[in-house]
Amino acid sequence: MARTLLDEVLGIRPDVIEQQLAHAVRDPNGRAYNRTRHLDERKRMMQAWADYLDRLRAGADVVPLHRAG
Structure with a gap:
């Protein structure tokens, strides 16, 4: 996953x-x-990877996944 995101x-x-x-x-x-x-x-x-993970942890760029139903 990291390889693809990078x-x-x-x-x-x-x-x-x-x-x-x-x-x-x-x-x-x-x-x-x-x-x-x-x-x-x-x-x-x-450093870019660490910054990306920090943004995710802070709630940015997170797509909530909900079960359809």
């Missing part, structure tokens, strides 16, 4: 999101995971 709601570039979420090296040579790639953008993304 992309579609907050407009974060998918490559930055994937770099932040990556936990495994995907290349056959097993090179070390580059923890500093997109670091400044990832910091901004995480």
Whole structure:
């Protein structure tokens, strides 16, 4: 869910999101995971995510769900 919201709601570039979420090296040579790639953008993304969650907690952008019936 976070991946989708970061992309579609907050407009974060998918490559930055994937770099932040990556936990495994995907290349056959097993090179070390580059923890500093997109670091400044990832910091901004995480702050945007925290701000988004704070707005939700404060009641903004919350759509009440009601059972039809």
